[in-house]
Amino acid sequence: MMPRNYWMLSLTEENFLVTKNLGYSVQGFRVPHHKKIKRMLVGDRLLIYVQQLSSFTTSLNITSEYFEDHSKQWTYIHEKEDFSLRVHMEPECVLNKEEFIDAKILAPRMQFIKNWRPEDWHLAFLGDLHLIPKNDFKLIEDEMQRTIDKRSKKSYKNN
Numbered sequence: 001m002m003p004r005n006y007w008m009l010s011l012t013e014e015n016f017l018v019t020k021n022l023g024y025s026v027q028g029f030r031v032p033h034h035k036k037i038k039r040m041l042v043g044d045r046l047l048i049y050v051q052q053l054s055s056f057t058t059s060l061n062i063t064s065e066y067f068e069d070h071s072k073q074w075t076y077i078h079e080k081e082d083f084s085l086r087v088h089m090e091p092e093c094v095l096n097k098e099e100f101i102d103a104k105i106l107a108p109r110m111q112f113i114k115n116w117r118p119e120d121w122h123l124a125f126l127g128d129l130h131l132i133p134k135n136d137f138k139l140i141e142d143e144m145q146r147t148i149d150k151r152s153k154k155s156y157k158n159n
Contacts, residue, residue: 026088027046028082067087095148
């Protein structure tokens with residue numbers, strides 16, 4: 001199935017660890033993003049960016065339409081927010097912490113930030129959920145795949 005939408009989710013490090021500990025199988029979103037969440041389709045792609053680390057960490061495939069679940073997993077400054085709009089997903093590229101891709105390296109090549117002054121690129125990543133161009137997604141995921149391929153070659157050499 002061809003993805004229709006390419007998403008970037010900007011998470012706190014704490015909420016990224018929640019998603020990671022859930023095996024990257026589900027992601028919750030804040031209710032203010034309901035219009036965007038309703039546009040998510042099976043086969044769409046999702047990229048995770050961790051704010052405090054200014055890094056891309058994971059690419060995923062969305063495997064369900066959104067559903068509601070009020071179980072407490074992720075945290076937000078407002079206690080009432082329970083990230084109740086959720087989708088199921090499966091990981092495509094998962095980097096180890098020391099492999100995370102520094103956004104400063106790839107951001108200048110992204111169409112997504114072209115309306116920002118170069119020194120203000122990080123402002124484009126504010127907010128939780130963004131639709132990004134397919135080429136930007138591919139740029140980042142290709143770099144993730146290269147990193148994973150290098151890891152595979154290293155472990156092969158060590159055996």
